[in-house]
Amino acid sequence: MTATLPARGVAADANQPPPLAPYDAADDAALLEGLRREGAGWAEDDLRRRGRLAGSPEVQAWSEQADRFPPELRTHDRYGERIDEVEFHPAWHHLLRAAVAEGGAGAAWADPRPGAHVARTAGALVWGHTEAGHGCPVSMTYAVVPALRHAPDLAATYEPLLTSRVYDPGLRVPTTKRGLLAGMGMTERQGGSDVRTNATVADPLADGTYRLHGGKWFTSAPMCDLFLVLAQAPGGLTCFLVPRVLPDGTRNPFRLNRLKDKLGNRANASSEPEFVDTLAWRVGDEGRGVKTIIEMVNGTRLDCVAGSAALMRKAFVEAAHHARHRSAFGARLADQPLMRHVLADLALESEAATTLALRLAGAADRAVRGDEGERAFRRIATAVGKYWVTKRAPAFAAEALECLGGNGYVEESGMPRLYREAPLNSVWEGSGNVNALDVLRALRREPGTAQALLDEVAPARGADARLDAAVDRLRGELADPADVEVRARRLVELAALVLQGALLVRHAPAAVADAFCASRLGGDRFHAFGTLPAAADTAAILARATAG
Secondary structure (H helix, E strand, O other), X not given: OOOOOOOOOHHHHXXXXXXXXXXXXXXXXHHHHHHHHOOOHHHHHHHHHHHHHHOOHHHHHHHHHHHHOOOEEEEEOOOOOEEEEEEOOHHHHHHHHHHHHOOOOOHHXXXXXXXXHHHHHHHHHHHOOOOOOOHHHHHHHHHHHHHHOOOHHHHHHHHHHHOOOOOOOOOOOHHHOOOOOEEEEOOOOOOOOOHHHOOOEEEEOOOOOEEEEEEOOOEEOOOOOEEEEEEEEOOEEEEEEEEOEOOOOOEOOOEEEEEOOOOOOOOOOEEEEEEEEEEEEEEOOOOOHHHHHHHHHHHXXXXXXXXXXXXHHHHHHHHHHHHHHOEEXXXXXXXXXXHHHHHHHHHHHHHHHHHHHHHHHHHHHHXXXXXXXXXXXXXXXXXXXXXXHHHHHHHHHHHHHHHOHHHHHOHHHOHHHHHHHOOHHHHOOOOHHHHHHHHHHHHHHOOHHHHHHHHHHHHHOXXXXXXXXXXXXXXXXXXXXXXXXXXXXXXXXXHHHHHHHHHHHHHOOHHXXXXXXXXXXXXXXXXXXXXXXXXXXXXXXXXXXXXX
C-alpha cells in the first residue's frame, strides 16, 4: 500500500500575504483631496466606482493577460493580400472598452463642466492601477482633439467620434463607426526627437489632399482609426491627418514593417509604418507642423506624468500590502523601523507626484477655458513635471519591488511588469534631455513662464525655511544665463522639487510636508529611498497613505 501524507494548511503557516484584489484604487487621500481642490469634486463618486472596478480581480486579471499575451502582426491574409493588421488578446479589448466607456479618451472635450480635464486625469491615476499599454491609444485620442481643431472641417467630422465613450474596434470607414481612436507618427529613424530631419514627403494634389511617401520609426497603437503625422510639404514640415480606411471603404496604404520588441509596455503594439502613396489631409498651415502637433504633445506629456504617478501609487499599494501581512525576524515588516522609513519615503514620493499631476490637470483645464496665467504655468510646469516624475518612477518601482524580496522578482507578483514599465514615460514624448531643453525654450521664448512658476510657489513662502531657501536658489538659477544648457537638468530638478514642496506645504498634512522638505530640499539630502530623517513622523505619513 502507498502511504497517504496528511494534508497541510499552506495558507495558515506559509507567512504569505493574501491577494490584494479586490481593493479600491481610488482610496488615496492625496488623490481625492486634489480632485476637490482642482475643481472636480463633482466626479468623486464616479471616481470611487472606477477605483473599485480597477482593483477588481477581473480587471486585474485582464491586466496580467494583456501583458502576457502580446499583440501579433498580420501583414497578409490567407490569400496573400496585404492587410497590415494587429491581433490583440481579448483582455486588451476588455481594458480599452472599459477605459473609453469611463471617459478616459476624448470625452473630457465634450464635457462643459469646469474640472472635466481634472476628472479625466484623476481617472487616469486610478485606471493606471491596471495595465499601462492600453493607455497609449487612450491618451493619444484625448490629446489629438485640440491639434485637430487647426482644421475646423476635419474637426467637425471626427471630433464627435473621438469624444465618444464607445470603443468600436476594427478597420472600417471612420464615419461609420460609433467611436474612434487616434494615434500619432512623428519620429523617424534618422532623427528621433529631432523632427526637423524628417524625410517623409507630402506631395500636394489638385483637390487639396496630399500623398505621403516615407516611414516612421515609432508609431504606437497602429490599429487606431486616425493618425496625426508629420511630413515635409513644399512649405516645410507640416501636420497631416491620415486615416487607416478611406471614405470610399478602401484601405489607405499604411504598411506595418514590424512591431517593436520592447522592454515593457508589451500589450501595446509599437510599429514602423511605411507610407506609399498614402492619402492625407493637411492640419494647420504648411511649415507649421511642430506648432500644430505640439497641442497634442501637451496632452500626452500630462498623461506621462499621470501614468508615472499611477505606477508609483500601484507599486506602493503592493509593497505596503505585503509589508502589512509578512513577518520576518519576529515582527511584521510594516512594524520594523527601517521598513517603515522605506514605505514612508515611497508614500511621500507618491503623494508629491499625484499632487503635481492634478495641479497640472487643473492648469490644463483652466487654460483651455481661456485663463492665460494658467496657460503660461501649464507651458513650463508640464515639461518640468514630465522630466522629474517620469525619471523618479524607475527607482521607485525598484524599491517597491525590493520590499517584497524574492517574491517581488517573480512575474506572478506583478512587480516585474511595473518595473519594466517604469522607464517608458521618461522616454515617450521626449527623453529627459529633450524636456529639460524644452523648459529652457519656454523660458527664452515665453518670459512669462518663469514668473508663472514663481507665482505658483509664492503662497507657500514663509511656511518652511528649507522651501524658502530652495525658492531663492531657483530664482538664482533662472536668472543666470551662464552655461544654462549644461545646468538644464539641475535647474529643472530644482524647479520640480520646489513646485512639489510648495504644493505639499500648502495642501498636505504637516508631517508629509515637513518630511518632504527635509529629505528633498534640506541640506541633509540622500538619494536612496528610506533615508528620511530620524525625526520624520512615519506613522502619520503611512496612516495617511494607507487609510483604506
